Amino acid sequence: MKTRITELFGIEHPIVQGGMHYVGLADLAASVSNAGGLGLITALTLGSPEALAKEIARCRDMTDRPFGVNLSLLPAINAVNYPAYVKAIIDGGVRIVETAGNNPASLMPLFKEAGVKVIHKCTSVKHALKAEAVGCDAVSVDGFECGGHPGQDDVPNMILLPRAAEELKIPFIASGGMADGRSLVAALALGADGVNMGTRFMVTKEAKVHDNVKKAILAATELDTRLILRPLRNTERVLNNPAVERVIATEKRLGDTITFEDVRADVAGVYPKIMLEGDLDAGAWSCGMVVGLINDIPSVAELINRTMAQAEAIITKRLTGMLTA
């Protein structure tokens, strides 16, 4: 399939694996790129620019196809030396970056000078237009359904994607709720040039997360995610668990007086325990509503190939059949 996104990134299929803390490591990114999609290493998981440089080298050993790096600009608990991360990305020969969480304007001159293509992930048309204005090459539009940070507007992709298509000139991909060929065709129909999948890629053979995480996702339904941290304007969609219920109870109890310290124990620094050790209730972890559509643990290549085959069948058989019937 050829879209503006496959052309922009030099990839075979319009499928991107979103940056995911403690999930998007070189093994997963290389597998996605080898299968014809675009894999992304999640920079801040590595903890330092030096460790990121090593992870980029490890990824390059596993694939000769294009891959990228996700650089999250969300408010972080500890200050992040972004120029040093950008240097590691550029020196490592990576030419695609996904930014997210905040306006990437201050880093754009560094990226542009090095010929890096920037896809900015955002949750509103307003921020997508801002990304276009500051020189991003593409955007990833994250709807209300998405795992991670859906923003504050609560607009689902059925509305957000066609609105983005009405306003944007640069290519964009649909993010949030994408699971298979049905999602891909729907996203294309709504004006997107491809899809970004997060939660779905967590449940693949190559994702190096603990089996408990994969099993929890297989067992969950579309009713099992919750939104937390909204009073702190850092809304996150997570899979429900006792830690999440504690956070929600604290939010209700403290209302507008809540501070980060009141929930810190359940949300900060919990990913290693959850993703690596499988201690699922150690805290809150991001997960999209798309869990309701995830029922198996395929290899990345199986997932991408069947997504493309299903999309093609929907377009050429189901939809074309309706026109010719």
Ligand SMILES: Cc1cc2nc3c(=O)[nH]c(=O)nc-3n(C[C@H](O)[C@H](O)[C@H](O)COP(=O)(O)O)c2cc1C
């Ligand atoms: C476990 C997990 C961790 C994530 N971590 C990040 C991150 O560090 N940076 C980022 O930009 N997005 C992060 N995301 C968001 C994903 O990249 C992607 O935008 C989102 O998962 C799309 O929605 P979906 O889960 O419905 O596919 C994370 C998502 C999940 C599920």
